[in-house]
Structure formats: structure tokens, C-alpha cells
Amino acid sequence: MADLVIQFQEVFDPAPMAEVAVSTERGLPTLTATGNGDCPRFEITLPPGMSAPLGARVQNEHAFRMSLAGSAVLQEEHLAVPDALRDLIETVRIEPDAPVGSVLVIELSQNGRAHPVSSADPSKIMFEFTGPSCSAAPQTAGNATLLAPVDAGVQSELLDRAEEHIRNGDDAAANLLIAQILAGGEGPHSPRARELSGMLAERAGRTAEARAIFDAFIADYPDHDAVPRIKMRLGSLGEASAGETSGQPEIVGSQVAPDTPEAPWRTSVRGYFSQFYIRDRSRAAIRDSSGTFAPGFIDRRVNVDEILTVADTTVVATNGTTSIESRASAGYVAEFRPVQLTGSDRNQGSYALLDQLYVSLALQGSDHRMTIGRQKEYGLGIFGRFDGVSAKTTLSSGFSVRGAFGASVWSERQTTINDRQTFYAIGADYSHNEGRLEASVYWFDQRASGVTDRQAIGGQIRVRGDKWHVDGLIDYDLAFDTLNAAYLRGTLALENGALASIAGTIQHYPTLSLTNAIIGQVRPRLDTILALEPLETVREVSRDRTLQMRSLSASFTTPVGESWRLSGEIEVSSLSGDPGSLGVPAYLASGTEVRVSAQGIASNLFRQRDTLVGLFTVTDRERSQIKSADFYYRFPLGSEAYVAPRISVAHRNQKVGNGSDTTFYPSLKAAWQVSPQVELQAQLGYILRDERYINYDWTGEREERSFVAQVGYTLRF
Numbered sequence: 280m281a282d283l284v285i286q287f288q289e290v291f292d293p294a295p296m297a298e299v300a301v302s303t304e305r306g307l308p309t310l311t312a313t314g315n316g317d318c319p320r321f322e323i324t325l326p327p328g329m330s331a332p333l334g335a336r337v338q339n340e341h342a343f344r345m346s347l348a349g350s351a352v353l354q355e356e357h358l359a360v361p362d363a364l365r366d367l368i369e370t371v372r373i374e375p376d377a378p379v380g381s382v383l384v385i386e387l388s389q390n391g392r393a394h395p396v397s398s399a400d401p402s403k404i405m406f407e408f409t410g411p412s413c414s415a416a417p418q419t420a421g422n423a424t425l426l427a428p429v430d431a432g433v434q435s436e437l438l439d440r441a442e443e444h445i446r447n448g449d450d451a452a453a454n455l456l457i458a459q460i461l462a463g464g465e466g467p468h469s470p471r472a473r474e475l476s477g478m479l480a481e482r483a484g485r486t487a488e489a490r491a492i493f494d495a496f497i498a499d500y501p502d503h504d505a506v507p508r509i510k511m512r513l514g515s516l517g518e519a520s521a522g523e524t525s526g527q528p529e530i531v532g533s534q535v536a537p538d539t540p541e542a543p544w545r546t547s548v549r550g551y552f553s554q555f556y557i558r559d560r561s562r563a564a565i566r567d568s569s570g571t572f573a574p575g576f577i578d579r580r581v582n583v584d585e586i587l588t589v590a591d592t593t594v595v596a597t598n599g600t601t602s603i604e605s606r607a608s609a610g611y612v613a614e615f616r617p618v619q620l621t622g623s624d625r626n627q628g629s630y631a632l633l634d635q636l637y638v639s640l641a642l643q644g645s646d647h648r649m650t651i652g653r654q655k656e657y658g659l660g661i662f663g664r665f666d667g668v669s670a671k672t673t674l675s676s677g678f679s680v681r682g683a684f685g686a687s688v689w690s691e692r693q694t695t696i697n698d699r700q701t702f703y704a705i706g707a708d709y710s711h712n713e714g715r716l717e718a719s720v721y722w723f724d725q726r727a728s729g730v731t732d733r734q735a736i737g738g739q740i741r742v743r744g745d746k747w748h749v750d751g752l753i754d755y756d757l758a759f760d761t762l763n764a765a766y767l768r769g770t771l772a773l774e775n776g777a778l779a780s781i782a783g784t785i786q787h788y789p790t791l792s793l794t795n796a797i798i799g800q801v802r803p804r805l806d807t808i809l810a811l812e813p814l815e816t817v818r819e820v821s822r823d824r825t826l827q828m829r830s831l832s833a834s835f836t837t838p839v840g841e842s843w844r845l846s847g848e849i850e851v852s853s854l855s856g857d858p859g860s861l862g863v864p865a866y867l868a869s870g871t872e873v874r875v876s877a878q879g880i881a882s883n884l885f886r887q888r889d890t891l892v893g894l895f896t897v898t899d900r901e902r903s904q905i906k907s908a909d910f911y912y913r914f915p916l917g918s919e920a921y922v923a924p925r926i927s928v929a930h931r932n933q934k935v936g937n938g939s940d941t942t943f944y945p946s947l948k949a950a951w952q953v954s955p956q957v958e959l960q961a962q963l964g965y966i967l968r969d970e971r972y973i974n975y976d977w978t979g980e981r982e983e984r985s986f987v988a989q990v991g992y993t994l995r996f
Contacts, residue, residue, distance in 0.1 A: 550592035555991030660723025870901030
């Protein structure tokens with residue numbers, strides 16, 4: 280329930296640290312430590328003439344031996360070790376080994392545990408450090424950047440989203456989220472993320488990589504509940520064949536015999552319970568129109584005054600080949616603002632929230648799955664929550680079919696099944712060349728009050744190369760004979776870690792449907808409107824109530840030095856208006872809006888694992904221009920706590936008339952991980968706002984001084 284719990288959580292992508300130790304002898308390998316944390320990624324760059332390892336063998340728990348071809352040394356040579364690795368590596372040396380050439384020996388300290396990972400560059404040998412002594416857990420192959428530590432709450436949210444993508448067949452998106460979890464540091468959700476990483480590698484056909492991930496899991500977590508099913512997966516992968524070309528060094532003797540088919544069922548439970556008191560006395564929001572209050576008016580409303588309680592529990596039972604998962608994610612808002620019964624919808628009292636509530640059955644390594652209950656689906660023409668049944672089955676390698684039927688859910692506040700708006704959807708997915716090409720098509724049909732509410736066909740496509748990625752979506756509404764949504768994005772990786780991206784979007788909001796005709800009505804029921812108006816009139820009203828957003832954006836990101844990453848973005852967008860009909864007043868279109876932003880992110884700047892962010896934005900609208908700046912600094916206090924001061928400033932000039940307003944918002948956030956299960960958080964802020972109006976009718980000014988606070992705790996299990 281990211282939209283409930285992580286209201287003030289910032290997620291950043293800091294630049295990696297790099298430290299290189301160059302051997303004093305010419306023609307010998309060099310050692311490099313990259314990434315953040317106490318246990319960086321370890322890379323060995325081979326000089327010309329030396330080839331990638333022909334084999335890797337675990338000498339003992341703290342040592343590796345690798346045979347190298349194309350080079351021979353006359354005597355034992357010791358290599359320089361980067362300072363960042365001195366607590367983890369005792370020695371790295373090359374020993375003579377005639378007639379093969381030489382042997383690379385890596386001896387770790389008692390604090391160090393590592394496993395080799397695949398590298399697309401044959402001149403590099405790569406290791407990742409693992410285990411409870413490390414603050415940086417291993418990543419998925421292909422992701423060479425370690426991120427700043429991610430706290431357990433954010434890890435839980437990322438893991439939930441990754442599993443959601445896996446259920447939806449979006450392995451590429453799941454891999455990105457899992458990489459963030461693993462790169463962010465060892466935490467309670469790291470084992471599950473590593474298991475999923477291996478499973479995704481196995482599904483993509485990268486068996487050597489999957490085998491290495493599973494071997495490392497068993498070595499690092501020998502008593503974990505997932506070990507029996509991981510052993511079964513290892514058994515199904517079989518022995519490594521000579522034709523494998525993944526580039527993964529194989530650990531000799533690491534194969535694990537599969538469990539018997541009668542493996543016992545094991546049950547695991549994970550989740551969290553949190554409560555936060557949130558209070559916001561301000562009404563500080565930069566609006567795009569002049570204020571409506573007369574000069575001198577004092578607005579004593581309280582925007583937010585509530586206790587938010589959230590519980591999220593997932594129970595998984597598995598025997599290695601079959602799994603049953605049940606999840607319940609719900610919340611309750613205890614509202615303390617006075618209830619206003621007439622003339623306002625600002626507060627309707629306390630209310631419950633229901634995000635997800637389902638039971639899911641998966642067979643044969645998730646190739647066949649069925650889910651019943653409230654769930655989320657961002658494919659099949661379904662763009663959010665629904666109550667119903669979804670299923671997926673794999674017919675052949677790379678080809679699967681999916682289906683769903685049920686009732687739409689408008690928001691988390693809807694806690695009952697909306698049987699007046701039901702749908703069914705079918706679709707097919709195709710994946711080729713280890714996920715380099717992924718495509719899906721679907722048909723969606725929704726009925727409401729006995730008539731067609733939304734009927735659409737659509738599809739998605741993702742194509743990726745070694746340094747580029749293109750993904751797109753199209754959704755065409757047959758009932759309205761209109762393009763409902765289209766999206767296309769291309770991303771290109773440039774030299775030195777730079778990244779360029781361009782994206783275009785056309786989207787109706789809400790999703791185009793006949794039910795949109797009830798928006799703004801006194802009696803919001805479609806059957807009531809259909810009884811009073813002809814179907815074609817209701818269809819036109821639905822178009823009136825549905826806004827259309829168009830946008831085109833381009834961004835560029837590049838690392839600067841070892842600590843900084845700079846990025847810039849420009850976006851041009853427009854939002855359509857509402858002409859007004861059936862008693863609903865008109866709403867003017869926004870016109871063309873241009874937004875330009877620049878951001879700088881630094882990590883390990885003044886202290887290990889700290890983060891500094893600066894964001895500058897200029898937005899030019901039809902009726903106003905806004906300039907804003909946001910500065911954030913996360914200062915770690917050991918490994919269990921941090922403080923994060925933040926300053927936000929925004930200034931708006933009104934083009935209609937000559938009004939202006941300036942908002943200054945300093946805040947301070949603090950978090951303390953009392954134990955792996957308990958975290959305390961507090962954020963306090965103070966908003967200062969000066970507002971001046973020079974309108975056709977009157978001139979005036981108003982000041983606002985408001986207190987904002989969020990205090991609470993999270994219990995994880």
C-alpha cells in the first residue's frame with residue numbers, strides 16, 4: 280500500500296563509488312571495488328593475453344581458485360587490494376600452474392563471503408560479497424551499480440511490486456525492482472529477493488546464472504525455509520552442459536541433489552503493521568488560479584488530522600513445486616476533523632481501506648497460476664485493482680495465455696464488490712531471446728447497468744538490446760471508437776554510465792468509459808442517468824467528463840565524478856477541459872504546459888552512505904509560472920538510524936491579474952531501526968506562505984504559518 284504508507288518516503292538513485300588498485304607489475308590483473316556499503320562488488324580486470332577463467336573452485340569457505348589461460352608467471356605474484364576491500368580480502372595472488380598457464384587465488388578474511396557472477400566482458404572476473412556481515416547484498420546479473428541502503432519498509436514495498444510484476448508476466452520490470460532491493464543492503468526481504476532473482480534467471484534460460492544464485496543462497500542462508508524448494512530447482516536445472524554460454528563461472532562440486540517429490544509443505548508468514556499520526560494545518564498548494572477568499576479572511580481549516588493504520592500480511596505454503604499464497608492488505612483512517620454534513624465533501628468521517636485480499640495457487644514453477652480475490656493487474660486492459668479471478672498458463676516456451684473476470688474497483692475506499700460494473704479480459708504473451716522481445720495483446724469487455732461500459736483491444740511491447748530499451752502500450756476503445764491510451768518510451772545507455780530517454784503519452788483520465796457520466800452528478804448511479812437520458816446523450820456526457828492528457832518528455836542522466844549524478848528533463852503537456860453538461864459546470868483546458876527540471880544526486884559525499892539531492896524546476900502554465908527548488912540530505916547515524924533535513928521553496932506568478940505567492944517549507948525527518956522488526960519514524964515541518972492578490976475586483980494579501988507532522992511506527996514480521 281505504497282500510496283498509504285510511503286507518503287513522505289523519497290527513493291533516490293545515487294551514483295556508485297569506485298576505487299581501483301593497480302598492480303605495480305606490468306601485465307598483471309587490476310582489482311576494482313565498485314558500489315556503496317561495507318561490501319562492494321569486486322572486479323578483476325585481466326590484461327591483454329589473459330582469458331576469462333576456465334573454471335572456478337571453492338577451496339574452502341573463504342577462498343577461490345581460478346585457472347587462467349594465455350599467461351604464465353615464473354613465480355608467485357601478489358596483487359594490490361583496494362582499501363575498501365582490505366577488511367574482506369586477505370590476499371589476491373597469481374600462482375604458476377604449468378602447463379595450463381596460471382592460477383588466480385583469492386583468499387577472503389573471516390568477515391568476507393563472496394560468489395562469482397557472470398560478466399558480459401570476457402576480460403573481467405566479477406564477485407559479489409554476501410552474508411550477514413555485509414551491508415550490500417548481491418545483485419542480479421547485469422546490474423553493475425549498487426544503490427544507497429534501502430530501509431526494510433521500502434524493501435517490502437519493492438518486493439510486493441516485483442512479485443506483482445512476476446504474476447503479471449512482466450519479468451523485466453520485476454528484475455529492475457529486485458536489483459534495487461539487493462543493491463540497497465542486506466535486510467529481512469533480501470533472501471526472498473535473491474530467490475526470485477534466481478527464478479527469473481532460470482525462466483529466462485540463464486541456467487548457469489540461476490545455478491550460481493541458488494548455490495550462494497544455500498551457502499548464506501542454510502536454515503532458511505526456502506532452501507528445500509531451491510534445492511528442488513537446482514535439481515531440475517541439472518548438471519552444467521558444455522554448450523552453456525552465459526559466461527558464468529561454475530563452482531565445482533556445488534550441485535545439490537534434488538529433494539524427493541514428497542517434500543513436506545512449509546509455511547512462511549511475512550508482513551507489517553504500522554500506525555502513523557498525520558497532521559497538516561496548512562492549505563499550502565500552488566494553484567493555477569487566483570484565490571477565492573476576500574482579503575483578511577483567515578482559513579482555519581485543518582487539511583489532515585488523522586491516524587492511519589495499515590496491516591499487510593502474506594502467507595505462503597509450498598512444497599517446492601506447488602505454492603499457495605494468501606495476502607491481506609487493508610487500512611483504517613481514524614479522522615479527527617469535524618464532519619461537515621452540507622456544502623462540502625472535505626470530510627466524510629473515518630473510513631476503511633482495502634488494497635488487496637486474495638488467494639493464489641501456482642503450479643510447476645509459476646508456469647500455471649490462478650488468483651482469486653481483490654488484486655492488481657496492469658495488463659489485459661485492466662489498469663488497477665479489481666475483485667475477481669485471474670489465471671495464467673504457459674503453453675510452450677515463451678508463449679502464455681491469460682484471462683480475468685470480475686468487478687472494477689474505483690479506489691481503496693471501496694470495500695464491497697461493485698456488481699454493477701463487471702468485466703472479462705483475455706490475452707496472450709510472447710517472450711523471445713531471453714526476454715529481449717516481449718509482446719502481449721488483449722481484449723477487454725466491461726458492462727454496467729446492462730450496457731457496454733468499456734470495450735477495448737490493446738497490447739504492449741518491449742524490445743531491448745545491449746544498450747537500449749523500447750517499450751510501448753496502446754489501448755483502443757471500440758465502444759467510443761477512440762484511442763484511450765498510448766505510450767512509447769525509448770532509452771539509450773551512453774558511454775561512461777550516461778542515460779538518455781524520450782517518452783510520449785496520450786491518456787484519458789479516468790479511463791474512458793460510459794460510467795464516467797456519473798462524475799459530478801448529485802445521484803451518482805449510471806442506471807439513474809440512463810433512465811432519464813438517451814444512450815447517445817450519456818455517451819457524449821461521458822466524453823465530456825473524461826479529460827485527456829498529452830505529454831512529450833526527454834531526459835538525460837550522467838555521472839559526474841565518483842559521487843555525483845546529474846540529470847535534466849523537459850516535458851511539454853496539455854490537459855483537456857470539460858465543456859459542462861447535465862448540470863456539471865465547465866472546466867477550462869490547461870493549455871500548453873512546459874516543465875524544465877534539473878537534479879543533482881550525490882552519495883558518500885560527507886559520510887559513508889549519505890545522500891544529497893537538489894532539484895530545481897520551472898513550470899510555465901497558461902495562467903501562471905512556478906519556480907521551485909527542493910534540497911534533501913540524508914545523514915546516517917550508524918547503520919540503524921538517520922536524520923534527513925529538507926527545504927522546499929516555491930514561487931508562483933499569476934498571469935491572470937498580477938497576484939503571486941511564495942511558499943517556504945523546511946522539515947526534518949528522523950528514523951530509527953530499533954530492531955529488525957521495529958522502526959520508529961517522525962517528520963516535522965513548518966510551512967510559511969505569503970500570498971498577494973491583484974485582481975479585477977479587489978487587492979489584498981494573506982500570510983499563513985502552518986505546522987505539519989507525521990509520527991508513527993512500523994512492526995515487521
